[in-house]
Structures are given as structure tokens and as C-alpha cells.
Amino acid sequence: MSNNKTNRWLILFTGIFANLCIGAAYSYSVFRKPLMVLLGATASQVTIPYTLSLALMPISMIIAGKIQDKKGPKLTMFIGGLIYSAGFLLAGYAKNIQFLYISYGILGGLGLGAVYSCTVVNTVKWFPDKRGLAGGLISGGLGGGSVIFAPLGVSLMKTYSPLSTFQIFGGLFIIVISIASFFAVAPPAGYKPEGWTPPVAKAGNTLNVSIDKNWRQMLSDPLFFTAWITLIIAAVSGIMIIGFASSIGQEVVGLTPAAAAIGVSILGVANTLGRPIWGSISDKLGRYNSMIVMFIISAASMFLLSTMASSFSVFVIALIGIGSCYGGFFGLYPAVTGDMFGMKNMGMNWGVMFTAFAPAAIFGPMLAAQVRAINNGDYSLAFMIAGGLSIIGIFLTLFSQSIVRKNKINAMAAEMNSK
Structure with missing residues (x-):
């Protein structure tokens, strides 16, 4: 496929389908109770495969990102899809919860990160004119996976076991991701869409000054650690609720498994739509202003969930707020990293930036599991802690914004002095 004839929207479209498949990881909450019964595992034990898959995701993203920068995304994405699908297929043979740690958790997480790295990074490179929107749309596929696979999983488990459902999913994933990888073509260096001219930096306007750093230079920049901690905080609430949404709906609100699955799907829709919506908003409102608004909404939603989640309507409102902001953060952060x-x-x-996902993936779900166990099924303290962290995220975002502005002013001054 020649770069001169490549349709960048086709790359975006097929990448979304690949991300829908890996987004099935977000439907895990509908499997928790059936797996507890089938494998005789505790709630904390059943949480570990989900936590492992998300915690290992950044490791494979780093490996896949390095390979992709040198060799291109096509082969990397194909291999990642094979590993991810193998995780689901092998999970179908689990006789105990420990086998799920290896199959769904380790293999699934490594494949998940490889595919996600290829789809998001490659797509954003194809859309320098619509970076926030493109990042939101492509990562929206990841959030959309639960919209499809949560209710599908519940439906299949009425006829098949949870393990057979894993195998059905794995067979589907290997087909879809393999096809999508064929279209994963990297843009040429310095690619610009036809008819688009990059904005020219002017005196007093630091937003368009380019700063290119490799990962070593990035790690030596204090800005990285501020941004990294901010991303951990941004992820905690969403990962916690995504992993426990079905259980919270049944245990706290008193919903049936089917009604709780609807809540999971609504959460997935919010997660999905939040990515392109907040990405598009950020292209106009600004990355950091958008992040501040998202932290405010996320904190308010967690506090609402901790104090008033006694009805389906309040439960859904909180899920929409949490899901849309969680999706928004991950739709926005690739563009933030590029900026x-x-x-x-x-x-x-x-x-490397996405390694923040690992501590968030461990802390969020395990916090909810431990608080639930200590407080006889009451999650409120976990929700309050996550909401408080979101407030801290507001101040970290403001601090990051000031550092970015200072760095770009310095870069612009150096550029002007060199002329």
C-alpha cells in the first residue's frame, strides 16, 4: 500500500475495529461472578487476571513502540493481535484461577498493549491537523469494546460457560486484528495532509513551537514525572469502576445481572464517546483546560457514587461522568504527550508515558476489592479516595501547564537566537 495513495481515514477506521477487539478487556466485570462460581475463587483472586492484563499493557507498549518507530506498525500489530487472541483462547482451558493469570492476564495484557500502541500512535501521526480528534476516535474503539462484548458475553454465558465464551471471543479477535494489521501503514516522515499548512509560530505564541525529545531526554525532564503522576490519578477512578461496575450494580444498587450488564454497556458508551468528544473539545479549548474540567467531573461523579448510588438513575449518571472522563483522558493523553x-x-x-497505567491498574481495582472486603461489601471509602485524588489531579494539571508554557517560551527564544 503506497503512502502516496494511502487513505488515512481507512487506517483510522480499521484501527477502530482492532481496538474494539482489545477493548473487550473492559468487559471483564461481567465475568467476575461466573468465574468465582466456576473456579471457586475469591473476589480478590478473580480481580488479578484483569489487573495483570492492564498492568502489563504498558510494558508491551514500550516494546511495540520501539519496534514500531524503527520497523513500522504492520508486523508489530499482527504479532500483538496473535498474542492477545491466544490469551483468550488459552483462557478457555483454565482449570483454576492461576491459569487465568497466565493466559488472560499475562498473554492478554502483552498483546493488548502491542495492538493499542500501533493503532493509536500510527493514527495520530496521520492526523497532524486533527491530533486530538484522531486520538479520541481511535482510542474510542478501546472503550467501545465493552459496549459490544459485555452484553455479548452475558448472552453467550446463558448457553456456554465463561471459558467457552473466552474462546469464542479469541477466535473472533484473531480474524479482525489480522485483517486490520494489513492496513497499518506508517506515514512518510514529515507527513502533511494535502491542503494543510502547519500554523507558524509567532512572537508571543508558544503553542506551535516544536520540541522533539527521545525517551531518555523525556525521562530527564521533570515535566515527565508530573505528567506521569497526573495520568495515574486520571486512570484510577475509571479502572476501578470498569472492573467492578457489574458487581457494584448488583451489590450496591440491587440490580439483576442483566440490568448490571446494561450499566456496564452505558459505561462503555460513555468511555467510547468521551474520547472523540473530549479530543475534539481539547483542539479548541486546550489540552490542559479540558483535563481540568474532566478532573472536576470525575471527582464529582465518584463522590456521587459514594453517597447516593441507591437507584439505577444515579448509578448511571455517575457511570457516565466517570466513563466519559476516563475515556477523555486516554483519548487526550497521546496528543498531550506529543505536545x-x-x-x-x-x-x-x-x-513510556503509558507505564502510568500499571500502578493505576493495580491500585484502583485492588483498593475497591480490599475496601469491599474490610467494610462488608461497602465500596464508599474507595470511591471517596479516588474522588480526592481527582482533586489533586487538578492542581498537578495546572502545574504541568505552567511548565509546558515555560519550556516552549525557552524553545522559541532559542530558535529565534539561532536565526
Whole structure:
């Protein structure tokens, strides 16, 4: 497929389908109770495969990002899809919960990160004129996976076991991701869409100054650690609720499994739509202003969930707020990383930045599980802690914004002095 004839929207479209498949990881909450019964596992034990898959995702993103920056995304995405699908297929043979740690958790997480790195980074490179929107749309596929696979999983488990359902999913994923990988073509260096001219930096306007850093230079920049901690905080609430939405609906609100699955799907829709919506908003409102608004909504939603989640309507309102902001953060952060450290090495840089997902994936679900166990099924303290962290995220975002502005002013001054 020649770059001169490549349709970038086709790359975006097929990448969304691949991300829908790996987004099935977000439907895990509908499997928790059936797996507890089938394998005789505790709630904390059943949480570990989900936590492992998300925690290992950044590791494979770094590896895949480095390979992608040098060799291109096509083969990397294909291999990642094979590993991810194998995780689901092998999970169908689990006789105990420990086998799920290896199959669904380790293999699934490594494949998940490889595919996600290829789809998001490659697509954003194809859309320098619509970076926020493109990042939101492509990552929206990841959030959309639960919209499809949560109710589908519940439906299939009425006829098949949870393990057979894993195998059905794995067979579907290997087909879809393999086809999508064929279209994963990297843009030429310095690619610009036809008819688009990059904005020219003017005196007093630091937003368009380019700063390109490799991962080593990025790690030596204090801005990285501020942004990294901010991303952990941004992810905690969403990961916690995504992993426990079905259980919260049944245990706290008193919903049936089918009604709780509807809540999971609504959460998935919010997660999906939040990515392109907030991405598009950020292209106009600004990355950091958008993040501040998302932290405010996320905090309010967690506090609402901790104090008033006694009806389906309140439960859904909280899920929409949490899901849309969680999706918005991950739709926005690839663009934020590019804005902070440049697009040249974004494959590797975004993988390193995404390591923030690992501690969030461990802390969020395990916090909810432990609080539930200690407080006899009451999750409220976990929700309050997550809401408080979101408030801290507001201040970290403001601090990051000031550092970015200072860095770009310095870069612009150096550029002007060199002329």
C-alpha cells in the first residue's frame, strides 16, 4: 500500500475495529461472578487476571513502540493481535484461577498493549491537523469494546460457560486484528495532509513551537514525572469502576445481572464517546483546560457514587461522568504527550508515558476489592479516595501547564537566537 495513495481515514477506521477487539478487556466485570462460581475463587483472586492484563499493557507498549518507530506498525500489530487472541483462547482451558493469570492476564495484557500502541500512535501521526480528534476516535474503539462484548458475553454465558465464551471471543479477535494489521501503514516522515499548512509560530505564541525529545531526554525532564503522576490519578477512578461496575450494580444498587450488564454497556458508551468528544473539545479549548474540567467531573461523579448510588438513575449518571472522563483522558493523553515531547519519537515516548497505567491498574481495582472486603461489601471509602485524588489531579494539571508554557517560551527564544 503506497503512502502516496494511502487513505488515512481507512487506517483510522480499521484501527477502530482492532481496538474494539482489545477493548473487550473492559468487559471483564461481567465475568467476575461466573468465574468465582466456576473456579471457586475469591473476589480478590478473580480481580488479578484483569489487573495483570492492564498492568502489563504498558510494558508491551514500550516494546511495540520501539519496534514500531524503527520497523513500522504492520508486523508489530499482527504479532500483538496473535498474542492477545491466544490469551483468550488459552483462557478457555483454565482449570483454576492461576491459569487465568497466565493466559488472560499475562498473554492478554502483552498483546493488548502491542495492538493499542500501533493503532493509536500510527493514527495520530496521520492526523497532524486533527491530533486530538484522531486520538479520541481511535482510542474510542478501546472503550467501545465493552459496549459490544459485555452484553455479548452475558448472552453467550446463558448457553456456554465463561471459558467457552473466552474462546469464542479469541477466535473472533484473531480474524479482525489480522485483517486490520494489513492496513497499518506508517506515514512518510514529515507527513502533511494535502491542503494543510502547519500554523507558524509567532512572537508571543508558544503553542506551535516544536520540541522533539527521545525517551531518555523525556525521562530527564521533570515535566515527565508530573505528567506521569497526573495520568495515574486520571486512570484510577475509571479502572476501578470498569472492573467492578457489574458487581457494584448488583451489590450496591440491587440490580439483576442483566440490568448490571446494561450499566456496564452505558459505561462503555460513555468511555467510547468521551474520547472523540473530549479530543475534539481539547483542539479548541486546550489540552490542559479540558483535563481540568474532566478532573472536576470525575471527582464529582465518584463522590456521587459514594453517597447516593441507591437507584439505577444515579448509578448511571455517575457511570457516565466517570466513563466519559476516563475515556477523555486516554483519548487526550497521546496528543498531550506529543505536545510536550514532540511527535518524532512518539511511539516509544507514549509507551513510556503509558507505564502510568500499571500502578493505576493495580491500585484502583485492588483498593475497591480490599475496601469491599474490610467494610462488608461497602465500596464508599474507595470511591471517596479516588474522588480526592481527582482533586489533586487538578492542581498537578495546572502545574504541568505552567511548565509546558515555560519550556516552549525557552524553545522559541532559542530558535529565534539561532536565526
